[in-house]
Amino acid sequence: GAGVSQTPSNKVTEKGKYVELRCDPISGHTALYWYRQSLGQGPEFLIYFQGTGAADDSGLPNDRFFAVRPEGSVSTLKIQRTERGDSAVYLCASSPRGRADSLTDTQYFGPGTRLTVL
Amino acid sequence: DQQVKQNSPSLSVQEGRISILNCDYTNSMFDYFLWYKKYPAEGPTFLISISSIKDKNEDGRFTVFLNKSAKHLSLHIVPSQPGDSAVYFCAASEDSGYALNFGKGTSLLVTP
Numbered sequence: 001g002a003g004v005s006q007t008p009s010n011k012v013t014e015k016g017k018y019v020e021l022r023c024d025p026i027s028g029h030t031a032l033y034w035y036r037q038s039l040g041q042g043p044e045f046l047i048y049f050q051g052t053g054a055a056d057d058s059g060l061p062n063d064r065f066f067a068v069r070p071e072g073s074v075s076t077l078k079i080q081r082t083e084r085g086d087s088a089v090y091l092c093a094s095s096p097r098g099r100a101d102s103l104t105d106t107q108y109f110g111p112g113t114r115l116t117v118l
Numbered sequence: 119d120q121q122v123k124q125n126s127p128s129l130s131v132q133e134g135r136i137s138i139l140n141c142d143y144t145n146s147m148f149d150y151f152l153w154y155k156k157y158p159a160e161g162p163t164f165l166i167s168i169s170s171i172k173d174k175n176e177d178g179r180f181t182v183f184l185n186k187s188a189k190h191l192s193l194h195i196v197p198s199q200p201g202d203s204a205v206y207f208c209a210a211s212e213d214s215g216y217a218l219n220f221g222k223g224t225s226l227l228v229t230p
Contacts, residue, residue, distance in 0.1 A: 004161070031215060042122070042207050042220030043162065056217060091161055098215040105214040106152070109161035 002026070004110035006092050012116045013082055021077040021113045023092030031098025032075050033107055034067055035091040043091050049075060050098045082117045089114050121145045122210050124221035131228050137195040139224050141208030144189065148210040152218065153182060153193045156205045165206075166193070169214070198228045 005024045025032050035043035045059040049069045069075040093107040123142045131137045149170045154162035168175040168182045181194045205225050209218040
């Protein structure tokens, strides 16, 4: 079946602008995660949704970052007043159950959106 | 602070030989460990996982070993193939479904 998809694949914006990044998870997956990967680093956790609610947003770096998942499927990561330091690859992952039960649950990643802030 | 460390940025192995990728972690609360493989311009692809109740998990050519007392895990690839050339990330979480903490990755090159 289809994997996690993310749009756009690349986004170039100017400092101070607003951007939205979209994630379509694997159908039926209840959990959705956003990560950010800077050059030479591993992915860093931003936020986790269980269904429609943000169950853990401890990784969001500041209040310029916000994410929604209104219908429990597609999610949008929103960044206000972008800064050059926001340039990175933004990765979305989904998993079947998240923390809903104790079985092992694997996160499957999309290809990412490369954000460049000039 | 980096809670998951991959101290070898790169590794080169001949085709057919064993590749061993290492990973250390500092958080004793980590209970679930995964390895992901990443090709350029693609997202990480899940490879294999292990929970803390086990010390070994095998899937085809890939085996992950966990030493909880040493806070160390390793990925063995036998035999290595040129298509295995990629960046390998070690990841850990406090439980399945929780945020993953990643290492910086090890770039594996398998030469013919």
